[in-house]
Amino acid sequence: MTHVLDPGAPAAAVPPRREPPAPYRDVTRSDAAFRAFLHGLPGVDQVGAEARTAVLATRSIKTTAKAWAIDTAISMIDLTTLEGADTPGKVRSLAAKARRPDPTDPTCPPVAAVCVYGDLAGVAREALSGTGINVAAVATAFPSGRASRAVKLADVRDAVANGADEIDMVIDRGAFLAGRHRDVYDEIVAVREACGDAHLKVILETGELVTLDNVRRASWLAMLAGGDFIKTSTGKISPAATLPVCLVMMEAVRDFRAATGRQVGVKPAGGIRTTKDAIRHLVLVNEVAGPDWLTPDWFRIGASSLLNDLLLQRQKLHTGHYSGPDHVSVD
Amino acid sequence: MTNPFQYAPAPESRSIVDVAPSHGLFVDGEFVDGTGTPFKTVNPATEEVLSEIACASDADVDRAVKAARRAFTRTWGPMRPADRGKYLFRIARLLQERAREFAVLESLDNGKPIRESRDVDVPLAAAHFFYHAGWADKLDWAGLGPGPRPLGVAGQVIPWNFPLLMLAWKVAPALATGNTVVLKPAETTPLTALLFAEVCRQADLPPGVVNIVTGAGETGRAVVEHADVDKVAFTGSTEVGRSIARAVAGTRKRLTLELGGKAANIVFDDAPVDQAVEGIVQGIFSNQGHVCCAGSRLLVQENVHDEVIASLQRRIGTLRLGDPLDKNTDIGAINSAEQLARIRELVDVGEAEGAHRWQPACELPDRGFWFPPTVFTEVSPAHRIARDEVFGPVLSVLTFRTPDEAVAKANNTTYGLSAGVWTEKGSRILAVTDRLRAGVVWANTFNKFDPTSPFGGYKQSGYGREGGRQGLAAYLEGAQ
Numbered sequence: 064m065t066h067v068l069d070p071g072a073p074a075a076a077v078p079p080r081r082e083p084p085a086p087y088r089d090v091t092r093s094d095a096a097f098r099a100f101l102h103g104l105p106g107v108d109q110v111g112a113e114a115r116t117a118v119l120a121t122r123s124i125k126t127t128a129k130a131w132a133i134d135t136a137i138s139m140i141d142l143t144t145l146e147g148a149d150t151p152g153k154v155r156s157l158a159a160k161a162r163r164p165d166p167t168d169p170t171c172p173p174v175a176a177v178c179v180y181g182d183l184a185g186v187a188r189e190a191l192s193g194t195g196i197n198v199a200a201v202a203t204a205f206p207s208g209r210a211s212r213a214v215k216l217a218d219v220r221d222a223v224a225n226g227a228d229e230i231d232m233v234i235d236r237g238a239f240l241a242g243r244h245r246d247v248y249d250e251i252v253a254v255r256e257a258c259g260d261a262h263l264k265v266i267l268e269t270g271e272l273v274t275l276d277n278v279r280r281a282s283w284l285a286m287l288a289g290g291d292f293i294k295t296s297t298g299k300i301s302p303a304a305t306l307p308v309c310l311v312m313m314e315a316v317r318d319f320r321a322a323t324g325r326q327v328g329v330k331p332a333g334g335i336r337t338t339k340d341a342i343r344h345l346v347l348v349n350e351v352a353g354p355d356w357l358t359p360d361w362f363r364i365g366a367s368s369l370l371n372d373l374l375l376q377r378q379k380l381h382t383g384h385y386s387g388p389d390h391v392s393v394d
Numbered sequence: 395m396t397n398p399f400q401y402a403p404a405p406e407s408r409s410i411v412d413v414a415p416s417h418g419l420f421v422d423g424e425f426v427d428g429t430g431t432p433f434k435t436v437n438p439a440t441e442e443v444l445s446e447i448a449c450a451s452d453a454d455v456d457r458a459v460k461a462a463r464r465a466f467t468r469t470w471g472p473m474r475p476a477d478r479g480k481y482l483f484r485i486a487r488l489l490q491e492r493a494r495e496f497a498v499l500e501s502l503d504n505g506k507p508i509r510e511s512r513d514v515d516v517p518l519a520a521a522h523f524f525y526h527a528g529w530a531d532k533l534d535w536a537g538l539g540p541g542p543r544p545l546g547v548a549g550q551v552i553p554w555n556f557p558l559l560m561l562a563w564k565v566a567p568a569l570a571t572g573n574t575v576v577l578k579p580a581e582t583t584p585l586t587a588l589l590f591a592e593v594c595r596q597a598d599l600p601p602g603v604v605n606i607v608t609g610a611g612e613t614g615r616a617v618v619e620h621a622d623v624d625k626v627a628f629t630g631s632t633e634v635g636r637s638i639a640r641a642v643a644g645t646r647k648r649l650t651l652e653l654g655g656k657a658a659n660i661v662f663d664d665a666p667v668d669q670a671v672e673g674i675v676q677g678i679f680s681n682q683g684h685v686c687c688a689g690s691r692l693l694v695q696e697n698v699h700d701e702v703i704a705s706l707q708r709r710i711g712t713l714r715l716g717d718p719l720d721k722n723t724d725i726g727a728i729n730s731a732e733q734l735a736r737i738r739e740l741v742d743v744g745e746a747e748g749a750h751r752w753q754p755a756c757e758l759p760d761r762g763f764w765f766p767p768t769v770f771t772e773v774s775p776a777h778r779i780a781r782d783e784v785f786g787p788v789l790s791v792l793t794f795r796t797p798d799e800a801v802a803k804a805n806n807t808t809y810g811l812s813a814g815v816w817t818e819k820g821s822r823i824l825a826v827t828d829r830l831r832a833g834v835v836w837a838n839t840f841n842k843f844d845p846t847s848p849f850g851g852y853k854q855s856g857y858g859r860e861g862g863r864q865g866l867a868a869y870l871e872g873a874q
Contacts, residue, residue: 107666108666111673314668
């Protein structure tokens with residue numbers, strides 16, 4: 064394992080502020096301008112957003128559509144373990160499951176990535192080499208994000224050096240709620256640079272932002288700063304991924320692509336435990352942002368227990384009867 | 395790229411409901427033959443004949459009114475109010491227990507998507523019975539004067555757009571206040587009313603309290619003009635409403651009319667755009683636009699016009715039109731060939747007058763009555779599509795520059811049933827709604843109904859209120 068963090072090293076110079084893409088180049092020129100821009104985005108009516116997701120949740124996905132949705136959902140999973148008790152053995156076991164989620168059925172697709180803490184990224188890298196499955200590592204003093212920027216950037220470099228293909232960072236919710244939008248922006252830009260070739264997912268921790276207006280503003284902020292994905296939650300705060308939050312984020316990536324030409328992915332994480340939940344999210348992606356987002360390149364689901372429920376439902380579709388929890392592997 | 399996520403058909407089963415090949419009238423607690431010439435009711439999505447329906451002649455209507463009068467004087471009128479409430483609670487529970495049956499039957503006969511009949515029509519109908527059941531023994535405290543007394547026999551004529559729900563709006567308050575009822579459902583959608591008759595029997599409702607006479611306009615006229623009817627309640631077109639008002643003029647009959655509308659849905663530039671678009675869609679395309687309070691005129695502030703219309707068109711492109719019994723259908727069938735012809739005629743007029751018509755790429759089924767969701771932009775207040783009620787999935791878009799202009803344009807209609815206001819600014823909601831001449835104004839939502847909220851119109855949208863405390867007054871002596 065490589066460790067690049069040297070607490071004695073001098074703090075890196077603050078990188079120059081990277082401009083957002085056109086036509087929004089000038090919105091970060093001052094705190095006032097950035098605030099005016101983010102607060103000038105159309106508001107979100109919470110009652111209306113909840114009503115919309117409630118109707119979408121009534122979509123009835125059956126037979127061939129269900130089979131497609133289950134396999135697609137499996138292929139979109141970031142199979143995650145983020146415990147203090149994680150060990151190399153646990154990560155290897157998760158990696159094995161990621162490659163062959165259903166050992167009895169070779170037609171079952173692998174998941175998209177395995178998501179671990181940065182120090183275990185090397186173990187995951189080794190276990191997944193040659194599989195096409197990505198290694199995702201959480202960084203930036205996950206989950207709270209309460210550390211100095213130098214520590215956060217070192218955390219990111221460490222994870223990348225250990226072999227992470229994707230970095231899941233957390234935004235500074237304190238700064239966001241205090242109205243220091245440019246600080247949040249600068250930090251994402253700096254992390255983006257530290258990532259090098261690794262993909263950057265920006266965790267908004269929507270459970271701490273609370274309002275859907277904040278979710279929309281934070282989504283735009285993260286996209287302007289260059290995030291490749293916006294992600295709902297760390298999974299450590301409740302509520303995590305909810306349908307209204309995901310709705311607002313899908314609207315944000317849809318509108319952002321229409322305005323800038325750049326497509327950004329979305330990853331709901333935490334709280335999606337059943338096949339029904341997963342399919343509801345896919346319906347939402349399909350009807351709000353459109354089918355362009357219906358691939359693991361643009362939509363991920365951060366989950367652990369969800370996979371087994373998807374496998375049980377998959378077996379049910381193929382065999383016609385339900386099996387039990389002993390027919391899928393424990394993580 | 396073709397969308398890999400194709401929803402497989404998910405039809406609700408028809409087997410839960412057994413449609414008899416012929417139906418009689420429901421008079422004095424029994425199903426009886428009518429003496430008029432029977433007519434057929436069809437499934438508008440397939441044009442398949444569902445059942446043959448008895449037609450009530452003047453003599454049949456007379457028998458129904460006599461039965462209602464008898465029930466009023468002998469059983470229902472003298473009954474303890476708390477006991478009347480028990481019957482209403484029982485009916486409400488039966489509606490819930492048989493909800494799927496009602497929903498499937500409503501979608502078959504009317505053409506509306508099962509999602510709406512299942513999630514809106516039937517639950518709301520039950521809610522109206524529950525709500526009014528609670529009032530039955532509390533009328534003294536309704537603030538409508540001391541010891542309010544029922545009127546007697548109510549003659550009620552209802553439309554085809556929400557067959558069961560409009561029945562509930564009419565029957566529940568009438569019974570809760572101690573009146574008895576002769577009800578005529580629309581000739582294209584009589585089936586759920588006849589299933590409701592079965593529920594009345596199942597609830598052991600005394601004979602004659604609810605009588606259902608099926609037929610077309612002549613039967614309706616017989617109900618309205620019958621000399622022993624004390625109260626007339628009508629929901630339907632302004633044209634028919636006018637003739638009813640003429641027929642009732644000079645008699646002792648009390649009258650409430652709930653007629654057409656041409657509601658303005660006003661979108662300000664600070665509106666929550668995504669939810670406003672949902673509200674516009676819900677306002678004009680739910681129930682295929684067969685809604686008297688539909689938001690058929692979109693008034694959008696000029697500086698956000700292009701953005702809102704682009705968003706709206708994208709959203710309309712995701713609506714799913716087709717089999718009303720498929721659980722994923724958003725837009726069902728137009729209720730009748732006659733209504734379809736009327737929609738087509740007005741849409742042609744709109745184009746001829748110079749408005750710009752837009753429809754999504756949308757395949758229509760070969761059989762049945764269908765019309766795609768339609769948006770007209772560049773509509774001027776002088777165009778007929780900005781003034782006449784289309785009663786179909788057709789939206790006319792107009793623009794405004796200031797709140798004053800929005801209010802002036804919204805009120806520039808012969809109707810006054812409903813309106814909508816979309817803005818994130820609370821003070822603007824209050825200021826604008828205060829000046830709108832409409833019976834119901836929704837803020838940041840549309841087409842939301844609740845039995846506790848009175849519903850009714852201004853001007854040619856009719857008079858009287860249904861629902862809430864105010865709705866009770868229409869069925870009580872001395873209260874107005």
